[in-house]
Amino acid sequence: MNDHRDKSFWLDTHPPYEENQPLEGLQRVDVAVLGAGFTGLSTAYHLRRAEPSLRVAVLEAEIVGFGASGRNGGFSMTLFGMQPALTKAMFGAARTREAQRYMERAVDLVDAMVREHDMQSDYWHPGYLHVATTDAHMRRIEKAARLLEELGIAGHELLDRQAVRERVDSPLFVGGSFEARCGILNPARHVRELKRVAEAAGAEVYERSPVESIERGTRFCLRTPGGTVEAERVVIATNAWSHLLAGLRSREAPVFTHMVVTEPLNEKQWEAIGWAGREGLEDARNIIHYLRPTADGRIAIGGYRLSVSFGRDMDHDLNPNAFAGLERNLVSMFPPLAGVRFTHRWGGPVSVTADLVPAIGQLGDARCVYSVGCIGHGVSLTHLNGQTLADLVLERSSELTETWFVNRRVFPWPPEPLRALATHAILGYMKVEDRVLEGNKWG
Numbered sequence: 484m485n486d487h488r489d490k491s492f493w494l495d496t497h498p499p500y501e502e503n504q505p506l507e508g509l510q511r512v513d514v515a516v517l518g519a520g521f522t523g524l525s526t527a528y529h530l531r532r533a534e535p536s537l538r539v540a541v542l543e544a545e546i547v548g549f550g551a552s553g554r555n556g557g558f559s560m561t562l563f564g565m566q567p568a569l570t571k572a573m574f575g576a577a578r579t580r581e582a583q584r585y586m587e588r589a590v591d592l593v594d595a596m597v598r599e600h601d602m603q604s605d606y607w608h609p610g611y612l613h614v615a616t617t618d619a620h621m622r623r624i625e626k627a628a629r630l631l632e633e634l635g636i637a638g639h640e641l642l643d644r645q646a647v648r649e650r651v652d653s654p655l656f657v658g659g660s661f662e663a664r665c666g667i668l669n670p671a672r673h674v675r676e677l678k679r680v681a682e683a684a685g686a687e688v689y690e691r692s693p694v695e696s697i698e699r700g701t702r703f704c705l706r707t708p709g710g711t712v713e714a715e716r717v718v719i720a721t722n723a724w725s726h727l728l729a730g731l732r733s734r735e736a737p738v739f740t741h742m743v744v745t746e747p748l749n750e751k752q753w754e755a756i757g758w759a760g761r762e763g764l765e766d767a768r769n770i771i772h773y774l775r776p777t778a779d780g781r782i783a784i785g786g787y788r789l790s791v792s793f794g795r796d797m798d799h800d801l802n803p804n805a806f807a808g809l810e811r812n813l814v815s816m817f818p819p820l821a822g823v824r825f826t827h828r829w830g831g832p833v834s835v836t837a838d839l840v841p842a843i844g845q846l847g848d849a850r851c852v853y854s855v856g857c858i859g860h861g862v863s864l865t866h867l868n869g870q871t872l873a874d875l876v877l878e879r880s881s882e883l884t885e886t887w888f889v890n891r892r893v894f895p896w897p898p899e900p901l902r903a904l905a906t907h908a909i910l911g912y913m914k915v916e917d918r919v920l921e922g923n924k925w926g
């Protein structure tokens with residue numbers, strides 16, 4: 484049976500994993516959750532915590548963390564949507580502030596859960612560095628920091644060239660900003676710890692249990708190859724796979740991002756780079772580079788190129804051009820790494836709504852809820868979304884359920900081939916702007 488270790492460095496290097504049994508026979512539950520990533524497991528945990536009498540079953544098509552939750556960069560960060568300026572232009576100042584507050588709460592929730600449950604997630608709390616490699620990118624970072632300040636959001640400290648290079652010494656970095664609030668974790672370790680925490684709270688998790696059909700009657704009837712679940716309520720936490728489900732077809736589309744990781748660096752290499760604070764670091768391109776040290780002394784870097792799919796196709800984890808570019812660009816950032824070996828290359832899908840911000844809400848009626856559109860910023864967001872989804876399932880009005888991107892009207896993606904044309908057009912624009920703002924820096 485495929486253990487999916489090839490899906491990421493994190494899944495490959497996590498200690499042997501013991502899967503739960505697939506669903507068998509008929510189970511009657513209060514709430515069925517589709518998908519065992521951060522969203523599904525956090526929802527199950529928050530449901531059981533709020534209502535310990537509920538029977539909650541999580542059904543995962545493959546294994547816990549098979550999706551983006553076991554493959555990501557591990558940045559627990561406050562960025563909402565693409566950029567604060569874009570969110571403000573599309574949704575206004577008040578909603579941008581509200582979204583930013585939600586993200587801050589999400590980052591704090593991850594931190595609190597790790598501490599409360601002693602989660603062995605290789606989590607640390609180094610803050611987040613946003614770096615510029617051109618003057619135009621520095622102006623973009625300054626504009627974002629100014630905008631957040633105007634909105635009353637504190638904690639984004641601007642850094643000049645010297646201050647950035649004292650933290651991480653790349654000849655390409657011309658300045659940046661620093662946000663102390665943010666954390667970083669090993670996603671595979673974390674999602675499997677989240678399974679432990681959800682189970683300890685009383686949720687059941689079934690792996691290798693893809694939901695193949697959902698019938699809606701007085702109760703929901705969910706069928707997997709080995710069993711059936713009858714549920715009063717359903718939570719759809721299938722992220723970038725959600726467009727494969729009838730009711731969510733037009734609400735999100737998958738876009739694939741890719742990562743590589745070096746062999747462990749030696750002391751001399753780390754000394755040449757600095758990076759003693761081990762912060763998560765992103766640049767300010769549209770199609771960003773995101774990079775971070777790992778607990779065992781490597782650098783993992785992702786981004787630079789994205790892959791888009793057509794229709795139901797989900798087979799874009801591997802992109803040789805992205806891998807080659809990331810390996811080349813890491814050495815451009817850090818010349819002392821010339822000749823370093825890369826040991827793992829992987830990718831995974833993120834869920835993108837047509838207006839690039841998340842959507843959480845009811846599907847049909849209050850008995851079925853869903854969450855999509857966390858794009859590449861879902862590590863923290865999904866944890867708090869789990870609490871929001873739990874409130875929606877319990878029909879408890881809360882500050883979370885009143886957030887503007889909950890139960891909002893979702894601008895639909897058009898049907899194929901128009902969806903592919905639209906995603907290619909948006910990506911094409913982003914690429915051209917990157918090229919204009921930074922010239923031929925990355926070849």
Ligand SMILES: Cc1cc2nc3c(=O)[nH]c(=O)nc-3n(C[C@H](O)[C@H](O)[C@H](O)COP(=O)(O)OP(=O)(O)OC[C@H]3O[C@@H](n4cnc5c(N)ncnc54)[C@H](O)[C@@H]3O)c2cc1C
Nearest residue numbers: 518520521522544550551552555556558694722860861862
């Ligand atoms: C390479 C990469 C790097 C990223 N880096 C970052 C980062 O550094 N910081 C950040 O904030 N975000 C990052 N993200 C985004 C972040 O990982 C996601 O937003 C987040 O993990 C989404 O969690 P989720 O639980 O909603 O979805 P997922 O983890 O994708 O889980 C969905 C699950 O649903 C299951 N499923 C699908 N269909 C069915 C079905 N029919 N029946 C049962 N189960 C089903 C899938 O198998 C999957 O396990 C990155 C994403 C990728 C791919």
